[in-house]
Amino acid sequence: MHYAHRPDYGALMSEPLLQAVNLQCERDKRILFRELSFSILPGTVTRVEGPNGSGKTTLLRILAGLNDAWTGGLNWCGASIAGQREAFLRNMLYLGHRPGIKPLLTPMENLRALMAGRRPVSDAALGQALEGTGLRGFENIPCRNLSAGQQRRVALARLLVADEPLWLLDEVFTAIDADGVKALEALLQQRAAEGGAVLVTTHHDLALPGMRRLILGAGGSFDER
């Protein structure tokens, strides 16, 4: 993998990980947002806000590279994302609306499959991650026998073995109980302290100290506080 502009591996960086320049997205002849420019710095948690239909999920899917119906520029570590897709994907973790969990497989098998194309992770580490999300004793039960919240926790267990510096989390608080929400909030906070960058959308009332907010207005406006 070659970066056009080689970042300093291992160090906490002060330059933006991800930069959006004049992003515009149109869907079904309706402009979701336009002239959207922002930078995601390491060590920050950013909450994407806006009413229903303002394009929060679409924005996250665009940033992850799942949606390509946009114009404008997207930079990863200072260079256009287009030429370094695999390097970007290696360093980005996306959790979407759909949990990405096979109901027929056990939590352990699901995690193994999810990590198979990324990097080798020992079963012990995966087990520890499942334990960390409160799934101890459920490791070898097919996910379809778990509750919606537990299935969501399987997906979240990935965060506990993740070394990717950028996390894009879409509605991850859905179906999680109060204790789980608290733990997840703490995790995001801790992640920022470790130098990671987190972008999150949620209807849950999330307020972390130092959290940035990216507001998508219904008319396509943008406001960063």
Place this chain on the structure above:
Amino acid sequence: MWQFFHKLGSPKWFFGISTRFMPWLLAGGLLLLMSGVIWGLAFAPKDYLQGNSYRIIFIHVPTAFMAQSVYIMMASAALVTLVWRMKLADVFVKAVAPVGLILTFLALFTGAVWGKPTWGTWWIWDARLTSMLILLFLYGGVIALDRAINDEKSAARAVAVLVLVGVVNIPIIKYSVEWWNTLHQPATFKLTEKPSMPAEMWVPLLLSVLGLYLIFGWLACVRMQTEILSREQRTRWVKEFVTKGRV
């Protein structure tokens, strides 16, 4: 160069320029097609084997020829859609696919009509007719996929992939169908070699092919303009066009 390319891709620019040369396309096309068909039907000599029934080739051959070249044109536009994302190329594919379908159907229909006196049956599983039938399926698939996808950008790109997959397959299909059934007349009309039919027959045929090309060009422009108006209905230039009647 890029500027020109970009301009060429602008629906507004196309709308203006096409309005200017459309009447010429239609007039020239009608003139050529009429003279070709009238010459062919009324004045060209009788075929010594098939008598007068062969005269349907003045309609059959141009439609069959066009049906295939429209697919090739669509494939070129599809490539442009995928590589350069030019809006106009999407519009072209979407606008001409039904035209190609109708041309293919006409070619099949005239082929069947020609088949009745020649082979004594409406339909025969001859290699060229079968290839045309498969081409009809390909056009049908393209149109069905386009209708099934709501978002027009996704539709355009999905259709482009399908058209390109189809165009890779067309020679394979043609070759395999010919292998499957070698009992057919050799192709009537080849540009590379001197035609074996007398000039009184192939000149009107060439005229009607050219005429149909021009009429296709006109029809493509009409359909593209309609499509552009519906896609760009929110833009200022379309609103002005609708109220003032000009671009």
Place this chain on the structure above:
Amino acid sequence: MNAEARPAARLASTSVGALAAMKGVFARDMRVAFRQRQDLLNPLLFFVMVVTLFPLGVSPEVSFLSEAGAGILWVAALLSVLLSLDHLFRHDFDDGTLEQLVLQPQPLFLLILAKTLAHWVLTGLPLVMLTPVLGVMVHLDGNSIAVLCLTLLIGTPVLSLIGAIGAALTLGLRSAGVLLSLLIIPLYIPVLIFGTGTVAAAAEGASVGAYLALMGAFLMLALTLAPFAAAAALRISLSNG
């Protein structure tokens, strides 16, 4: 949630090799399929039933069946592969694992190749293995059955590969199944023609080496081009969803 297991946030430049990633995809698909074994039987049952319809619907006479048998089996195999294609990406799309597949830091066409290979092992290969039995039932002679199995062995991967393009294009659409058939059947015609043509040539005592080589060429062409087209189609369909 405690976070002891998690490594620190830093940029990484390497990931698992593409071959390991393909193995992961293949193994996961096989495992999922074997958790729901009933679904594996469906295309096979369909295959047998379609073949059964011909003696019942047309004629049970040995002369008809031995002549049309290879064609009947080929058409039935083609239809059962077509029937199973709808599932190739649909479940993964619905549960979100397809998104995660696309987001793996790997060339997508290789991952799709692995998925398609799993699809063939789970549907095409069992069809080939069942063919001798059905071949006997439609009164094909031993040589014809052997050649038929060979053509299906080379031909069914082509069906899976081309089918993957259609499955990717119609992902998430209403009435995707019917649409998929409309898009894909015309593209299947050359394989069908050469598959049955080869058996016919063998029955006449001709040498079939050249025809099999030609089918092998189809397979190579499909192997090299179809995964790219399917990858492009998949990105488009996901972008829409």
